[in-house]
């Protein structure tokens with residue numbers, strides 16, 4: 143069986159700046175995979191290349207379809223939900239309105255079922271449906287962004303630095319939810335993180351990027367034992 147997502151020799155640039163210099167990676171059906179690397183290594187751009195929010199070349203296939211020429215809406219309709227860095231929720235809109243936006247392809251009963259599912263995952267949202275998203279805490283906004291992505295009923299979830307700016311206990315809470323979605327619902331996940339400890343704890347495999355290239359890959363267990371990964375990303 144081919145992997146759910148496959149990138150082969152993917153390049154991307156922003157004007158004169160080359161961000162990706164030939165990235166190859168895969169995510170299998172039901173798999174959870176992390177992308178690690180320092181600032182500017184190309185992690186965010188890798189997710190953007192998949193979701194069609196940056197111009198890219200090379201081969202990108204998802205569930206047997208080529209993504210190479212698709213824009214973000216077409217990619218999302220195929221079943222890929224992208225939670226961007228900085229969450230991407232709408233601060234002026236309420237919790238419910240943000241979730242409704244995620245479900246733009248669903249109507250009526252389907253919307254209700256997905257809405258209930260998100261509220262079950264994040265029970266605090268039930269009491270705060272009418273609250274403006276901009277007044278939520280950082281952790282709550284990250285959960286709302288995750289909830290909004292789930293309203294799309296994705297097969298693959300792209301998460302960009304979900305830990306950014308959050309207290310460790312909140313980070314733990316968010317990653318526990320991601321783990322449950324992966325393990326119990328079979329949702330495939332590709333997580334970009336600078337927090338390698340938590341990413342390796344959540345994902346089964348990881349890729350380490352340096353200046354737009356994959357320099358190390360392996361199971362999370364192997365990467366934890368890899369001395370250069372330990373020194374550079376795990377701090378021991």
Ligand code: ATP
Nearest residue numbers: 156159160161179180181182183184185186187188
């Ligand atoms: P970070 O953790 O800082 O987000 P990253 O690993 O996600 O880092 P990218 O954001 O993908 O890295 O950036 C890869 C390269 O592309 C860097 O050299 C960065 O400066 C450059 N870059 C990223 N976004 C833009 C942009 N909008 N315009 C110009 N250059 C950009």
